[in-house]
Amino acid sequence: EAGVTQSPTHLIKTRGQQVTLRCSPISGHTSVYWYQQALGLGLQFLLWYDEGEERNRGNFPPRFSGRQFPNYSSELNVNALELEDSALYLCASSLGRYQETQYFGPGTRLLVL
Amino acid sequence: KQEVTQIPAALSVPEGENLVLNCSFTDSAIYNLQWFRQDPGKGLTSLLLIQSSQREQTSGRLNASLDKSSGRSTLYIAASQPGDSATYLCAVRPYGNNRLAFGKGNQVVVIP
Numbered sequence: 665e666a667g668v669t670q671s672p673t674h675l676i677k678t679r680g681q682q683v684t685l686r687c688s689p690i691s692g693h694t695s696v697y698w699y700q701q702a703l704g705l706g707l708q709f710l711l712w713y714d715e716g717e718e719r720n721r722g723n724f725p726p727r728f729s730g731r732q733f734p735n736y737s738s739e740l741n742v743n744a745l746e747l748e749d750s751a752l753y754l755c756a757s758s759l760g761r762y763q764e765t766q767y768f769g770p771g772t773r774l775l776v777l
Numbered sequence: 778k779q780e781v782t783q784i785p786a787a788l789s790v791p792e793g794e795n796l797v798l799n800c801s802f803t804d805s806a807i808y809n810l811q812w813f814r815q816d817p818g819k820g821l822t823s824l825l826l827i828q829s830s831q832r833e834q835t836s837g838r839l840n841a842s843l844d845k846s847s848g849r850s851t852l853y854i855a856a857s858q859p860g861d862s863a864t865y866l867c868a869v870r871p872y873g874n875n876r877l878a879f880g881k882g883n884q885v886v887v888i889p
Contacts, residue, residue, distance in 0.1 A: 668820075695875070707866065707879035720876055754820055761875060765811075768821040 666691065668769035670755050676775045677745050685740040685772045689757030695719075696738040697758070697766055698730060702751035710753075713738055714761045742774075750776045779804045779871055783880035791888050796854035798883040800867030805845050808874075812841050812852050813866040815882070821866065825852070857887045 669688045677683050689696050698710040709722040713732035727743040736757075742749055752773050756766040780803040790796060800810070809828050813821040825834045825841040827850070833842040838855040854861055864884045868877040 697875070697877075699877075699879075706881040707868075707877075709876040709878070712875055720874070722876065752818070756821075758875075765823060765826055766875075766877065767823065768813075770820040771818075773818065 668755055668757050668767055670753075670769040670772050672772060673770070674773045674775075676777065678777050679745055679747060681745050681776075682741065682743045683745060683774060685742075685753050685755075685774075687738045687740070687755030687757075687769060689736050689738070689755075690767055693757035693759050693767075694736050695758045695761050696732055696736065697756040698738070698740050699754045699756065700724075700751045701754060701771075702748065707754070711740065719761065745776045747776050750774060779807075779869060779878040781867060781869055781878050781880040783865075783867055783883050785883065786881065787884040787886075789886040789888055790857055792857060792859060794857055796852075796857050796861065796885060796887075798852040798854075798865050798867075798885070800850040800852070800880055802848045802850075802869050802878070804871065805848050806872045807845065808870045808872050810841075810843055810850050811868045811870070811877070812839075812850075813868065815864045815866055817864075824865075857885075859887045859889050861885060862887050 695714040701707045712720040730740040732738045752771045754771045756768045811826045812824045827843040840853045864882040866882045867880045
């Protein structure tokens with residue numbers, strides 16, 4: 665069974681640009697989570713989608729947004745990139761909103777210059 | 778707000794020694810606690826998940842304990858091997874919430 669997949673693996677952008685990251689959950693999983701792992705800050709919760717709806721949002725500005733598609737894949741969009749957005753962005757999925765275990769993808773490493 | 782702390786931040790041990798990694802959390806109203814492994818630049822691999830009603834979980838050389846009332850969990854890795862070198866992350870899931878709160882990790886190096 666394929667795990668959570670993310671694309672692209674690496675990305676370099678400049679300040680002010682916009683970026684879209686993609687995540688495909690494990691087949692049959694309906695919940696998708698996004699986390700940011702910036703250097704020195706640890707993993708921070710960004711967004712949670714379930715059944716196409718945004719269910720919860722972390723303490724991030726509105727320029728971080730996303731969506732979930734009918735096939736449960738998800739996109740994370742970051743507008744007006746800032747240097748401190750440089751981080752590893754991890755996507756996770758779970759079988760449903762009440763399932764305990766979140767399975768993580770390999771991440772997308774974003775560098776903002 | 779849930780705060781998760783992992784001590785020590787980094788440690789090195791000779792091969793064969795037992796590893797003891799500590800995690801503490803400030804709010805005991807948790808649904809479960811999970812230990813993950815992260816290799817450099819990679820995603821997370823789930824190691825053990827302990828429900829709030831459980832005291833410990835074991836998988837092979839790994840054993841994790843949970844003392845919810847004191848807000849502590851410990852991950853034991855028996856007879857460490859160089860392949861155990863990685864960062865180990867502790868995460869708690871609060872009641873009524875699917876967002877995991879992570880510690881900053883224990884970076885482990887096992888010296889051959």
